[in-house]
Amino acid sequence: MQPVLAVTGLCKTFGATRAVDDVSFEVKPGEIVGLVGPNGAGKTTTISMVMGVLAPTAGDVSIDGCDIGRRRSQALAQTNFAAAYAPLPGNLTVEQNLRVFGMIYGVRDLTARIDELVGEYDLAPFRKTKTGVLSSGEQTRVTLAKAMLNRPKLLLLDEPTASIDPATARRIRRHIVDVAEKAGAGVLWTSHNMYEVAEVCDRVLFLSRGRILLSGDPAQLVAEHRASSLEDLFVTVANEALNPEAAAAS
Amino acid sequence: MRASATAAIVLRQLYLLRGSPTRLLPMVAWVAIDIVLWGFITRYLGALAGPRVNLVASILGAVLLWDFLGRVMQGVTTAFFEDVWSRNFLNIFATPLTIADYLGGLVLTGVGTSLMGLIVMLTLATSVFGLSFFAYGAAIAPFLMVLFVTGISLGVLGAAIVLRLGPASEWLIWPIPSLLSPFAGVFYPLAVLPGWMQAIGRALPPSYVFESMRAIVKGHAAPAGSMAFAVGLSLIYLLLACWVFARVYRFAIRTGLIARYSAETAN
Numbered sequence: 001m002q003p004v005l006a007v008t009g010l011c012k013t014f015g016a017t018r019a020v021d022d023v024s025f026e027v028k029p030g031e032i033v034g035l036v037g038p039n040g041a042g043k044t045t046t047i048s049m050v051m052g053v054l055a056p057t058a059g060d061v062s063i064d065g066c067d068i069g070r071r072r073s074q075a076l077a078q079t080n081f082a083a084a085y086a087p088l089p090g091n092l093t094v095e096q097n098l099r100v101f102g103m104i105y106g107v108r109d110l111t112a113r114i115d116e117l118v119g120e121y122d123l124a125p126f127r128k129t130k131t132g133v134l135s136s137g138e139q140t141r142v143t144l145a146k147a148m149l150n151r152p153k154l155l156l157l158d159e160p161t162a163s164i165d166p167a168t169a170r171r172i173r174r175h176i177v178d179v180a181e182k183a184g185a186g187v188l189w190t191s192h193n194m195y196e197v198a199e200v201c202d203r204v205l206f207l208s209r210g211r212i213l214l215s216g217d218p219a220q221l222v223a224e225h226r227a228s229s230l231e232d233l234f235v236t237v238a239n240e241a242l243n244p245e246a247a248a249a250s
Numbered sequence: 251m252r253a254s255a256t257a258a259i260v261l262r263q264l265y266l267l268r269g270s271p272t273r274l275l276p277m278v279a280w281v282a283i284d285i286v287l288w289g290f291i292t293r294y295l296g297a298l299a300g301p302r303v304n305l306v307a308s309i310l311g312a313v314l315l316w317d318f319l320g321r322v323m324q325g326v327t328t329a330f331f332e333d334v335w336s337r338n339f340l341n342i343f344a345t346p347l348t349i350a351d352y353l354g355g356l357v358l359t360g361v362g363t364s365l366m367g368l369i370v371m372l373t374l375a376t377s378v379f380g381l382s383f384f385a386y387g388a389a390i391a392p393f394l395m396v397l398f399v400t401g402i403s404l405g406v407l408g409a410a411i412v413l414r415l416g417p418a419s420e421w422l423i424w425p426i427p428s429l430l431s432p433f434a435g436v437f438y439p440l441a442v443l444p445g446w447m448q449a450i451g452r453a454l455p456p457s458y459v460f461e462s463m464r465a466i467v468k469g470h471a472a473p474a475g476s477m478a479f480a481v482g483l484s485l486i487y488l489l490l491a492c493w494v495f496a497r498v499y500r501f502a503i504r505t506g507l508i509a510r511y512s513a514e515t516a517n
């Protein structure tokens with residue numbers, strides 16, 4: 001089965017800093033892959049390169065078989081993203097934002113698709129409301145609805161539930177799992193919430209200082225490293241990676 | 251270029267204009283004030299100069315045509331600034347949108363907003379001060395084309411500068427038409443300028459428009475050769491401006507400028 005995302009030998013340097021260092025991984029259709037790591041590990045830099053807004057220093061990104069460097073538009077047409085740091089323009093209403101981005105992605109039967117997403121993300125009361133006046137949780141739902149507009153084969157989520165209350169976050173997680181299972185979309189998901197990652201991800205990649213230190217099934221990784229939880233494993237791995245001498249001494 | 255993607259960029263501006271009268275007002279208010287101010291100055295100077303001198307066609311017409319260029323440029327840059335102000339680059343540029351789609355949308359927005367300004371200016375200048383575009387004959391078509399294409403080029407170049415230097419650099423963009431007007435000979439022949447200013451003026455397509463306009467007002471024919479040169483020059487500048495924007499965009503993708511643009515870490 002062809003992966004929806006194939007990342008090969010990805011590197012990004014900013015001056016002397018190697019933000020991402022020889023990272024390779026794949027996301028298969030229907031698979032949810034968690035990209036976790038401490039702040040500054042290179043998660044957002046990696047996602048930015050997959051989104052096509054940052055060119056790699058070396059390596060390739062291929063989305064559904066399209067190399068993003070050579071066939072950028074075709075590759076990006078197969079993907080979409082939601083990130084806590086990229087809210088939609090606050091001076092447009094929810095419906096206007098969805099329509100504008102739907103047209104950019106060339107979504108067919110756009111009005112019907114907007115109706116569908118407004119229902120799925122409980123946005124009907126805010127349809128004619130300017131996005132900027134919504135609460136951060138409501139804005140996140142609008143961003144997620146935008147991310148689903150083109151029924152992406154690859155969904156990129158950078159801390160999508162960061163500002164959402166637990167009940168809504170749980171519904172959104174279920175919804176995204178549904179999208180992966182029923183629509184067969186591959187999902188690359190970054191989060192600092194290890195319980196969330198353990199709950200939804202089929203596979204997790206631990207990134208630190210731009211390199212993948214560990215990868216595998218979350219439950220198996222916890223068992224293999226005799227950690228009490230994924231969060232415990234995360235803390236241990238992050239400490240070892242950031243302070244190897246101190247970790248060895250303890 | 252994909253029609254739906256370009257239309258999306260235009261639609262976004264239409265939504266903003268529809269929902270915000272404060273965006274609509276400056277499009278017509280400043281040009282109307284300019285026409286009223288220069289209309290009365292022209293009328294006063296006309297009374298001093300006597301009826302043999304057609305100051306309405308040469309001065310008020312020049313103000314109108316120069317304002318048109320400024321409105322075209324601002325139509326493009328303002329549409330771009332909307333993405334700067336709403337920190338929308340990541341959303342916009344992580345889509346299948348191409349540079350041609352995006353610039354096409356900005357240009358079409360510039361066409362629409364500048365036409366609004368032109369209609370208001372023309373209505374005022376004609377109805378209150380007696381200016382008629384018919385005074386320029388068929389030459390008005392290349393005049394408007396040169397000014398329109400130059401305005402688009404300046405707008406695209408301004409957008410590239412702001413993309414490269416960061417949001418605060420928008421203040422460098424607004425005064426560009428004022429900066430160019432002394433060199434373009436809007437109100438006087440290029441011959442009155444010192445040599446180095448004339449050299450710059452000859453490199454600016456609008457200067458040929460204003461030289462031709464003055465020739466027509468004096469009763470001569472519009473110099474077809476120099477107008478054809480101005481049309482060609484303006485098209486070359488348009489291609490150059492698009493090339494500069496594409497270069498800056500690629501630079502922004504390579505350095506991560508787009509991903510961190512809102513942090514204003516442009517360097």
